[in-house]
Amino acid sequence: MEVFVVSLLNGLVYGMLLFMLASGLTLILSMMGVLNFAHASAYMLGAYFAYTISVHIGFWPALVIAPLLCGLIGAAIEMWGLRRVHRNGHIAELLFTFGLALIIEKVVQMTWGLLPVPYRVPELLDFPLFRIYGTQFPAYRAFMLAISALMFGAIWLGLTRTRVGLVIQAALTHPDMASALGHNVPRIFTLVFAAGTALAGLAGVIGGNYQVTEPAMAFTMGPIVFVVVVFGGLGSLTGCFIASILMGLIQTFAVVFDVSLADLLAKFGFVVTSSTPFAEVLNVTLPRVGALLPFLLLVLILVFRPRGLMGTRDT
Numbered sequence: 365m366e367v368f369v370v371s372l373l374n375g376l377v378y379g380m381l382l383f384m385l386a387s388g389l390t391l392i393l394s395m396m397g398v399l400n401f402a403h404a405s406a407y408m409l410g411a412y413f414a415y416t417i418s419v420h421i422g423f424w425p426a427l428v429i430a431p432l433l434c435g436l437i438g439a440a441i442e443m444w445g446l447r448r449v450h451r452n453g454h455i456a457e458l459l460f461t462f463g464l465a466l467i468i469e470k471v472v473q474m475t476w477g478l479l480p481v482p483y484r485v486p487e488l489l490d491f492p493l494f495r496i497y498g499t500q501f502p503a504y505r506a507f508m509l510a511i512s513a514l515m516f517g518a519i520w521l522g523l524t525r526t527r528v529g530l531v532i533q534a535a536l537t538h539p540d541m542a543s544a545l546g547h548n549v550p551r552i553f554t555l556v557f558a559a560g561t562a563l564a565g566l567a568g569v570i571g572g573n574y575q576v577t578e579p580a581m582a583f584t585m586g587p588i589v590f591v592v593v594v595f596g597g598l599g600s601l602t603g604c605f606i607a608s609i610l611m612g613l614i615q616t617f618a619v620v621f622d623v624s625l626a627d628l629l630a631k632f633g634f635v636v637t638s639s640t641p642f643a644e645v646l647n648v649t650l651p652r653v654g655a656l657l658p659f660l661l662l663v664l665i666l667v668f669r670p671r672g673l674m675g676t677r678d679t
């Protein structure tokens with residue numbers, strides 16, 4: 365029971381971190397129809413920006429400044445890059461953002477080095493909040509859950525209950541009509557892209573010290589986030605939230621329970637040996653399956669839902 369409860373809490377924390385990162389991509393991919401392969405790079409930049417800022421003025425200013433810097437970078441990318449590339453179709457957008465992700469990775473390596481940086485949890489939140497069966501639950505993880513829940517509520521209320529959210533949805537679904545009513549549609553696209561990038565930066569600030577801040581963190585999170593967004597349903601913030609929680613729980617429990625199909629068959633009296641057909645497959649443990657699960661789901665989604673990634677942007 366102890367392992368189950370602790371793994372459940374850890375899975376929720378990891379799932380909410382995925383949602384923080386995937387929520388920005390949901391805005392960009394599902395609403396604008398932009399295949400932004402550099403989204404996870406904004407997550408990495410947010411972590412590195414927060415590390416550098418926290419060294420000089422502390423974690424709490426970095427919590428605000430780093431996402432704003434990522435948002436400004438996102439606005440510049442949309443205005444001077446994607447806006448010109450979009451007229452050439454989605455393949456051009458894919459190549460542009462993929463190349464941009466490689467450039468950002470190299471810039472990070474040249475600026476901060478190839479090794480992980482010592483980005484630590486702030487001292488104010490570096491204490492156990494409570495104990496479960498003798499296992500301590502850090503206060504910082506509860507802080508991550510609170511920030512993620514507030515982000516979900518703010519995005520949902522902003523898009524559905526405010527005039528700005530209604531204008532954004534109108535511009536993204538009926539850009540010609542919104543433009544005829546006097547709204548600056550290109551500026552709205554820039555704001556949406558900047559907001560999505562800022563959310564990724566905020567996820568980097570929160571998750572960089574929870575995990576490891578190193579140059580490969582974007583590649584590690586990128587495929588998982590695309591799976592979450594598409595699996596949750598393009599355009600559905602609630603679906604993205606549910607998919608994030610499910611993915612976090614699945615990967616967490618897969619790591620905890622180090623068993624294979626051969627172990628399960630042994631309980632029924634069937635012993636798998638080297639001469640058993642597909643013995644290598646039967647001996648694959650759940651942690652290895654959990655590590656490959658995002659990539660397998662991404663392949664299945666691309667095969668069976670090819671139209672889902674084309675988005676709804678018409679201009």
